[in-house]
Amino acid sequence: MERRQFIRNALSVATVAATGKLVGGENTTGSRRAYRRIACEEGFLISEVVAANEGLGDIGIPLITRNGPAAFLAELLCDIGDGRIAAMERDGIDMQLLMLSAPGLQVFDRDTAIGLAREVNDQVSEACRRHPNRFAALAAMAPQAPERAARELERAVTQLGLKGAIINSHTGGRYLDDPEFVPIFEALQDLRVPLYLHPRDPVPGIAQYMSNAVVDGAAWAYAVEVGTHALRLIGSGIFDRYPDVQIVIGHMGEGLPFWLPRIDNRYQAALRFANSKLELLPSEYVHRNFHITTSGMNYMAPLELSMEVLGIDRLLYASDYPFEKQGEAVAAVEAMPLSFEQKQALFEANAVRVFAL
């Protein structure tokens, strides 16, 4: 081998080792990587939403704006083009499933939210058309107008090619088990697309107790918010009425895999004193109607527990870009003692199946 060729090879291997990026069809170990890495909870915004956030002023919850210490996030979130693709190449992500960042449109008045939903979906679907191998996206909605949300979801899926819906947990303090949101479940069932139930600042009653940096936000409060939301949906019996609806929750299932046998056990004990009766046990709905992603939880112990409890087919990889370090998340999962088949399912096959990519 000539010296020049040797150096080129050595540099190439070093790049791969640092980033996990596929180069020339080979991965860090030199073996062929026969799966794409698809990341399933990747945030974005459009400038119109950022401007609308700024127009709200201080409403006591975190909002992405171009002012203040989180300005860099606004910039990263609003790039659904070349800059983001460069970051994906750097970090070894082949495709991102884009979803409007929290709290989404749920903080705006009804008409503003309806208008922004169309704008968001038009712009993100254009990005997907421009980069079909790089981006897929979920539809933003205005749940505060449930019928309109259902129609926008239908338009986004059937006309724009979006892959499902994103709702950032509560809407004005109300969860999706409220009967007013039934049109959204009708649309999800009819269109056969999943709903990603993503965190936001918790309902006001809960938020008041999240008073320091160890309980607030993504450290703990988000899991309380979405875990509660998901379990309320199960307990409401909505999956008896809409048995085909698939919910995706991030952050390793917001803790639910840890709790399933206890939830079943205590639910059954509570039936001695209450009438609520579901067709299935709570855990059976999780097994049937939920998938979970690894966003922000790319750690072996909770992943192992979740694989054992739910099976690998219910788990999808996510980076939570740009809030988490995408390259570190990829490297962490690639370093785990998982089989090729498990990595293939986690990084690609399950996402392709669940979101019809």
Next chain:
Amino acid sequence: MERRQFIRNALSVATVAATGKLVGGENTTGSRRAYRRIACEEGFLISEVVAANEGLGDIGIPLITRNGPAAFLAELLCDIGDGRIAAMERDGIDMQLLMLSAPGLQVFDRDTAIGLAREVNDQVSEACRRHPNRFAALAAMAPQAPERAARELERAVTQLGLKGAIINSHTGGRYLDDPEFVPIFEALQDLRVPLYLHPRDPVPGIAQYMSNAVVDGAAWAYAVEVGTHALRLIGSGIFDRYPDVQIVIGHMGEGLPFWLPRIDNRYQAALRFANSKLELLPSEYVHRNFHITTSGMNYMAPLELSMEVLGIDRLLYASDYPFEKQGEAVAAVEAMPLSFEQKQALFEANAVRVFAL
């Protein structure tokens, strides 16, 4: 072997197999069981507290009374004598660490609670004196009177031989990171005894969302309540001021072992925007200042995760008698693929060390 002797042996083995109870120094597998089984979150009440519960009437939260469908629980809880010991023998439990059942004295007015705390501690310490190999107990307190609670804890530990304190989460909607509760931390640090932080119905702001049998009570709400409480304590910095205080939380650490790396990660990210600065990372306080018990969570997957994250020395066995089935819990843990040393630590050695039994 004579037929009579054979039948006696066979019956004895059958009894052991069904109950896990130690008979003649041997356990179900025929090998010597060289550890006692100590259960560390076992509920009790005294009739005076049940009567006081009944006197409150319907205050919108679950209370143990002699009326209604939970009357059998009142009877089981008030037996801290022969009936309970018979159940322990049946189920293979050698010793129970007794603690006043939720919501304890925290629902009563200040003076009622102070008076009942003395009565509870006098009666339970008498039961412990009568059955020193069967019972140990934690001290009830009236946290709504923090100075009096601290003095009652001192009396209970130094004069009555109780082993620590029990507080059923919030007191009037306030958590223990409120500065008013500092006298309790002073006493815990001075006396070198642990505090068991046990669930009750959540703070009102959270309780309003726990609206069906899948989210309410022990299924989910209790973990939200005590998990939030424990993390608020950590975030408040109280363990920087009282570094020797040990907190024990049940239900496999109320989910915290699942979340520790994410909590650290998001806490560190939040420091970019906030000033709160602890001496240690959140997880380091859990490793230093917390022990967890298996109450209601005697399942292999979460136990395995917790052992991996915290180490076996931080885990203690609990049955949660009489709310859970004590015999099934023992059998479940005995059937787990744990080493003799792990079972010995979980069932006996850690409890002896943490509670100075």
